[in-house]
Amino acid sequence: MMFLARISAGLLLWAFGFSLLYALHGFGCEGGWHEIRIAGGMLFRWVMVSVWVLLCIAGLAVIWWIRSVPAGFERRLGFASALVGCAATVVTGAPVTITSACV
Amino acid sequence: MNALNRHRALTTIWGSPQGWRGTATSVNHSDIGRRFIVAAFAFFAIGGVLAMLMRAQLATPGSAFVGPEIYNQLFTMHGSIMMFLFAIPMFEGLALYLLPKMLGSRDMAFPRLSAYGWWCYLFGGTILIVSLALGVAPDSGWFMYTPLSSKAYTPGINADVWLLGITFVEISAVAAAIEITVSILKVRAPGMRLDRMPLLAWYLLVTALMMIAAFPPLILASMLLEVERAFGWPFFDPDRGGSPLLWQHLFWLFGHPEVYIIFLPAAGVVSTVLPVMARTRILGYGWIVAALLALAFLSFGLWVHHMFTTGIPHMALGFFSAASALVAVPTALQIFAWLGTLWNGRPELKLPMLYLLGFFLIFVLGGLTGVMLAMVPFDWQAHDTYFVVAHLHYVLIGGFVFPMLAGAYYWLPHFTGRARVPKLGEAAFWLIFVGFNVTFFLMHLTGLLGMPRRIYTYPEEMGWTWLNLLSSVGSFAMAFGFALFAIDVALQIFMSRRSRRNPWGGSTLEWAMPIPASAYNFASQPHIEDRDPLATDPELGLRLARGEGYLAEARHGRRETMAVDITTGAVDHVVVLPGNTRLPIITAAVTGSFFLCLLFGFYWLALVPVAGVIALGWRWAWTLGWQEDLGRVSIRPGETALTHRETAGAPGWWGSVFLLVSDATLLGSLLFGYAFLWVVASNWPPPELIGGGIFIGLVAALSALAGTALTRRATSASKAGSTASASRAASAAMGAQAVVIAALMSVGITELPVPGSHAYAAICWTLLLYAAVHALIALLCAAFIRARVVSGHVSGTRTLEASVAQLFGDYAGAATLIVLLCVLAPAVLS
Ligand code: HEM
Numbered sequence A: 001m002m003f004l005a006r007i008s009a010g011l012l013l014w015a016f017g018f019s020l021l022y023a024l025h026g027f028g029c030e031g032g033w034h035e036i037r038i039a040g041g042m043l044f045r046w047v048m049v050s051v052w053v054l055l056c057i058a059g060l061a062v063i064w065w066i067r068s069v070p071a072g073f074e075r076r077l078g079f080a081s082a083l084v085g086c087a088a089t090v091v092t093g094a095p096v097t098i099t100s101a102c103v
Numbered sequence B: 001m002n003a004l005n006r007h008r009a010l011t012t013i014w015g016s017p018q019g020w021r022g023t024a025t026s027v028n029h030s031d032i033g034r035r036f037i038v039a040a041f042a043f044f045a046i047g048g049v050l051a052m053l054m055r056a057q058l059a060t061p062g063s064a065f066v067g068p069e070i071y072n073q074l075f076t077m078h079g080s081i082m083m084f085l086f087a088i089p090m091f092e093g094l095a096l097y098l099l100p101k102m103l104g105s106r107d108m109a110f111p112r113l114s115a116y117g118w119w120c121y122l123f124g125g126t127i128l129i130v131s132l133a134l135g136v137a138p139d140s141g142w143f144m145y146t147p148l149s150s151k152a153y154t155p156g157i158n159a160d161v162w163l164l165g166i167t168f169v170e171i172s173a174v175a176a177a178i179e180i181t182v183s184i185l186k187v188r189a190p191g192m193r194l195d196r197m198p199l200l201a202w203y204l205l206v207t208a209l210m211m212i213a214a215f216p217p218l219i220l221a222s223m224l225l226e227v228e229r230a231f232g233w234p235f236f237d238p239d240r241g242g243s244p245l246l247w248q249h250l251f252w253l254f255g256h257p258e259v260y261i262i263f264l265p266a267a268g269v270v271s272t273v274l275p276v277m278a279r280t281r282i283l284g285y286g287w288i289v290a291a292l293l294a295l296a297f298l299s300f301g302l303w304v305h306h307m308f309t310t311g312i313p314h315m316a317l318g319f320f321s322a323a324s325a326l327v328a329v330p331t332a333l334q335i336f337a338w339l340g341t342l343w344n345g346r347p348e349l350k351l352p353m354l355y356l357l358g359f360f361l362i363f364v365l366g367g368l369t370g371v372m373l374a375m376v377p378f379d380w381q382a383h384d385t386y387f388v389v390a391h392l393h394y395v396l397i398g399g400f401v402f403p404m405l406a407g408a409y410y411w412l413p414h415f416t417g418r419a420r421v422p423k424l425g426e427a428a429f430w431l432i433f434v435g436f437n438v439t440f441f442l443m444h445l446t447g448l449l450g451m452p453r454r455i456y457t458y459p460e461e462m463g464w465t466w467l468n469l470l471s472s473v474g475s476f477a478m479a480f481g482f483a484l485f486a487i488d489v490a491l492q493i494f495m496s497r498r499s500r501r502n503p504w505g506g507s508t509l510e511w512a513m514p515i516p517a518s519a520y521n522f523a524s525q526p527h528i529e530d531r532d533p534l535a536t537d538p539e540l541g542l543r544l545a546r547g548e549g550y551l552a553e554a555r556h557g558r559r560e561t562m563a564v565d566i567t568t569g570a571v572d573h574v575v576v577l578p579g580n581t582r583l584p585i586i587t588a589a590v591t592g593s594f595f596l597c598l599l600f601g602f603y604w605l606a607l608v609p610v611a612g613v614i615a616l617g618w619r620w621a622w623t624l625g626w627q628e629d630l631g632r633v634s635i636r637p638g639e640t641a642l643t644h645r646e647t648a649g650a651p652g653w654w655g656s657v658f659l660l661v662s663d664a665t666l667l668g669s670l671l672f673g674y675a676f677l678w679v680v681a682s683n684w685p686p687p688e689l690i691g692g693g694i695f696i697g698l699v700a701a702l703s704a705l706a707g708t709a710l711t712r713r714a715t716s717a718s719k720a721g722s723t724a725s726a727s728r729a730a731s732a733a734m735g736a737q738a739v740v741i742a743a744l745m746s747v748g749i750t751e752l753p754v755p756g757s758h759a760y761a762a763i764c765w766t767l768l769l770y771a772a773v774h775a776l777i778a779l780l781c782a783a784f785i786r787a788r789v790v791s792g793h794v795s796g797t798r799t800l801e802a803s804v805a806q807l808f809g810d811y812a813g814a815a816t817l818i819v820l821l822c823v824l825a826p827a828v829l830s
């Protein structure tokens, strides 16, 4: 189990983050967060962007953490999937910054 | 013992009886794998005949050959057969047959499960084919969109056949997935570290893991739709708070990964055959594995691209189209690894290579039309036209059928022990290749001229006549090609000359044995030191036959094979596998009668087979195990190991873990449905919410916790060797689970609106039933442990069963708590 977790940690984080963003998007639009204005922007945008940024940071943290795995195939694989997971979080989450909200 | 005597002794242990008895009882992976392959090919032929009928109908405008009712059944059954009864089972068969041989072991981890999966597949497929013969086959398209497939628009039995028949077949897919996963992780030859596994094993591992996560959404969706059709619970009915889009989400949550589930095993075949044909080694092993992992995950983030036109908000579309674009990267990496391998090597144009070249050409074209369809404005034009039919066949036939044909020619000598007849195979290739391109290339044009898919006829004035006629001619040429392939195979089986061992000079372990393979694969299991064991030691097969490996001794009539540590491949323990038994076929027949009861609407009668499955499941587990310790057994001169029941982390434990993972994705999909309806469906919030029930809910939650704790207590007591307290704790756990079931049901009965009134009530009821079923399973597990502690099968050293029971107990507790939280939330918050 630990092995599977290590070699897919970064990708698991992406899967979690992706689902989280999609779920927040649904709840946020339903709850009317895009109609609440806060600190010069809409609440919806603030929430989405900050969650996305946190997820990206978590992705970096996974990359950092993988370095402590003993060297070998497992670490190389874990490292690759941590990189991919982090990049995927950046790319698939990027729409939170510019696309219009809830239309 | 000399090689011949060892062969005889091992064959007695591993072989199957002759005749019908052998057919009904064999659990040997080679038998089951061969059957899967043959049956899948038969279904391919049936699906192909349906395609020919469609092409005959469409060859001329205004044709009166078949009418719309029949035509709808034709394309629905063609699509469903090809996806569910051909592609997936074909790969399962290949995996079952090859995996143990490539991993240097003697069988899969759960032989009886493979046999059960096989019979479920056969019976489920038969139900579908019989419905076709009776003219009541499914007719709502292979993705069965609601509301077309709901009661109002498909009042007959047609849709039920699909929902129940396919679900029945899916059981076998999930069984195979768990089987493949655990076999690859645990049941390998010693020394085979993960990075020494043949690449095909990686492909199959990733595919199987994807299946474990991808099939539950489809199984759930089918169950919900069937319940809606049978009892009127309105999951998909917008008037009562349901949503047809929920079906689409659940279907494509399965459907997109399904595309990769079909493609990856074929890609694995390419990665295995190509280097041998090019007389070199595969380039970028580690890169390919990393790309596979990335593909596996990313492919779960794409499903909404099948729903781009359903009015989903822009930001969500953005997530999914970004993910769709990303997934091209690992695919491209994979293709470059193949090209690099070809470049590095000295390719020979043997027949499998010919098919691989066909694969490259066709698959790349299919990829290009895929990119075209991914452009939204283009998709608006081409959506639901023959352009899409052309695209999907370029991908499916190019990406699955061609590699599988390459694999067929590559491994046939292994199955038959014979060489092929010259020339016939080449003729078949050219007929298939040219026929394919004539048929489907022209469909791009028909599609661009505006011909919609799924129409049974068209008028002359549309100007599609010539293209359609040529497509039909091409499809018949292709059909002749496949027939020739079948003849070629038959000739090879029955009349050809014998082949030498390892005819292609492959370096993987399946060639380290005489062909055709014996029932036990290896007379003794190798110790693996690198990725190409046969390249480093061409004499390996002979040495193993002489008994110079692990488990060379045939003893006590036990089927023994080695299990290893997942990562390092170090010796872990010896697995003692069950022998031939009728249990799988009987259990599958009883499972099948459950589905038949539902199909014909005998809902109360369906409880009989449910009881039957429980009883058989009990027996299934009961017939294994021992009442005394086997202790350490010798595995090689001077080396010993424990057997699987006396160690932690036996295959059975891992199998339960993956089963529960699959189960958890089912629960996750259900919760997704709950949240989705709440947020997206119209007519929400529901007119009537849960009334209260916090107190009974608390009772259920506390008993669930008690049930879990008591099962744990029973486990630890049995491990400590105190039989009396273990059996007392197990009895108490049973009581606690019974209370859970009663409390859950009374929450539903007293507090929830009736399930037919609104999708809210329907889905809350479904959640409660889910938890109750799991409490029942935990109850049965506790009862089983109690009985086994008393009978002396479970002890301080023989801990496997207790730890499995604990897993199910823990899961039931967690599931009940989650369900209660979600169902009671409105009552708590209001
Ligand atoms: C043997 C050669 C084959 C021919 C001539 C053929 C022909 C066709 C035709 C004409 C249709 C469109 C029917 C319509 O929309 O009216 C179709 C649909 C389809 N085919 Fe094939 N096919 C072949 C093989 C395959 C294979 C190997 C697969 C999958 C592995 C496959 C999967 C499908 C699917 C999923 C559909 C969509 C069904 C639907 O619309 O519900 N086909 N095929």
Ligand SMILES: [Cu+2]
Pocket (backbone or CB within 6 Å): B255, B256, B259, B302, B303, B305, B306
């Ligand atoms: Cu897709």
